[in-house]
Every structure is written in C-alpha cells, then in structure tokens.
Amino acid sequence: MQTIANIIGMAFQIYFFLIIIYVLMSWIPGLRESSFGAFVEKVVEPYLGIFRSIIPPLGMIDFSPIIALLALNLIQSGVYTVLNWINAML
Numbered sequence: 281m282q283t284i285a286n287i288i289g290m291a292f293q294i295y296f297f298l299i300i301i302y303v304l305m306s307w308i309p310g311l312r313e314s315s316f317g318a319f320v321e322k323v324v325e326p327y328l329g330i331f332r333s334i335i336p337p338l339g340m341i342d343f344s345p346i347i348a349l350l351a352l353n354l355i356q357s358g359v360y361t362v363l364n365w366i367n368a369m370l
Contacts, residue, residue, distance in 0.1 A: 285363050292356040296349060298324050303345050327352075 302324040305311045312321060331344035331351070 285360065288359060288363070289356070292352065292359075295323075295327075296352060299328070299345055299349060299352070302328070 298320055302320050305317055305320065311317050328344055328348050331348045332342070335344045335347055337343070
C-alpha cells in the first residue's frame with residue numbers, strides 16, 4: 281500500500297510542477313509554441329480551465345493557477361487520508 285501512496289504522491293508533485301512550469305512559460309515568448317510547451321498546455325490547461333471559468337482574470341493578473349494549486353494540495357491530502365483509512369482497514 282505504501283508503494284501506491286508513493287506513486288500517487290509523485291504524480292501529484294509532477295502535476296504541481298507542470299502547473300508552475302506552465303505559468304512561468306507565459307513569461308518567455310515563444311516557449312508555449314514549442315513541442316514541450318504544447319505538451320504542458322495539453323496536460324495542464326483542462327484543469328486550469330475549470331478555475332478560470334470560476335475566477336476571471338483581474339486585469340493582467342490571473343489568480344486561477346494559485347487557486348488550482350491550492351485545490352490540488354487539498355485533493356492530495358484527501359487522497360492520502362483515504363489511502364490511510366484503507367490501509368488501517370486492511
């Protein structure tokens with residue numbers, strides 16, 4: 281069970297860093313048009329789109345990635361809680 285928790289934790293960390301990379305890519309012109317940028321956009325944008333539909337950008341500042349990262353951490357905590365509960369039941 282611990283191996284599953286480690287794999288899930290690593291997946292959350294990778295996705296967390298992909299969101300950070302995606303946000304930082306907006307500061308470098310042309311990086312989103314690269315094949316790596318297109319991959320990151322394809323992976324991250326569906327999740328960020330949920331938060332962008334709820335929280336519109338304020339002028340030039342988009343707060344949705346911050347809220348998305350906070351939600352991702354809450355989801356990760358919830359998954360760990362469920363895994364610990366299942367582990368205790370076994």
